[in-house]
Amino acid sequence: MNLPLQSVSPERRRKFAGLVVLAIVALSVLALPLPLPSAPPADRHFHLQASSFAYQPAVLHVNRGDRVTIEIEAQDVVHGLYLDGYDLQVTAEPGRTAALSFTADRSGSFRFRCPVTCGPLHPFMIGQLKVGPNTLLWKGLALAALAALAGVWSLRR
Ligand SMILES: [Cu+2]
Numbered sequence: 276m277n278l279p280l281q282s283v284s285p286e287r288r289r290k291f292a293g294l295v296v297l298a299i300v301a302l303s304v305l306a307l308p309l310p311l312p313s314a315p316p317a318d319r320h321f322h323l324q325a326s327s328f329a330y331q332p333a334v335l336h337v338n339r340g341d342r343v344t345i346e347i348e349a350q351d352v353v354h355g356l357y358l359d360g361y362d363l364q365v366t367a368e369p370g371r372t373a374a375l376s377f378t379a380d381r382s383g384s385f386r387f388r389c390p391v392t393c394g395p396l397h398p399f400m401i402g403q404l405k406v407g408p409n410t411l412l413w414k415g416l417a418l419a420a421l422a423a424l425a426g427v428w429s430l431r432r
Contacts, residue, residue, distance in 0.1 A: 290429070297425050304417045316340035316378075323347045325354035325367065325389070328396035334403045339382045343404075348372045353391050358404060360385040382407040 283291075319341045324331045325348060337343050347356050347367050355366035355373075360381060367373035389400035 293428060294425075297421060297428075301418060301421050304414055304421065316342065318342050318344070319379075320344045321346065323356070323402075324350055325356070325400075326350040327352060327354075327394045328389075328400040330356075330387075330400070330402040333401075334405065336405045337379045338408055339379055339406055341379045341406075342376070343379050344374055344376045346372050346374045352393050354393055354400070355390040356387050356402075357390040358385055358387045364390055366391060379404075379406045 317338070319337045321332070321335050321344070323345060330347075335343075335345070345356065345358075345365075347354065347365060349367035349369050349371060352369055353366065355364060356375065357364045358375070360383065361377060363375055363377055365373045365375040383406055385404045385406065387402050387404060389397055391397075393400065
């Protein structure tokens with residue numbers, strides 16, 4: 276059963292229309308590729324502690340075009356790092372540090388793993404390099420701003 280539109284007060288109708296507009300804007304922010312200015316390439320330096328059987332940190336974020344240096348410090352036994360997609364590898368002796376430098380010219384999520392059989396849980400020694408503009412962050416910020424706007428707007432009388 277439908278309520279006749281006339282029975283809804285103009286104020287409520289305005290509020291509803293405002294909510295619809297906000298919802299559409301929020302969905303657009305999520306769905307559309309944002310024309311974000313890409314940050315200029317930067318030098319990014321990471322120091323990874325590698326010990327059986329994990330990297331610390333295990334997830335690295337860079338922007339496309341960044342010049343990346345990954346230093347890996349083997350804390351117990353020989354460990355290494357092989358970066359999928361970029362086909363790069365480095366190995367560090369126990370207690371030593373070895374470095375890998377490259378330009379992150381491919382965007383995406385790339386797994387890295389230990390190329391040295393370092394023990395029983397060796398296959399689980401993995402990490403991730405994420406290359407790309409951090410659009411999720413921007414979209415999150417945009418949504419937060421929208422939510423704040425909606426809050427202010429709904430308080431307005
Ligand atoms: Cu290892």
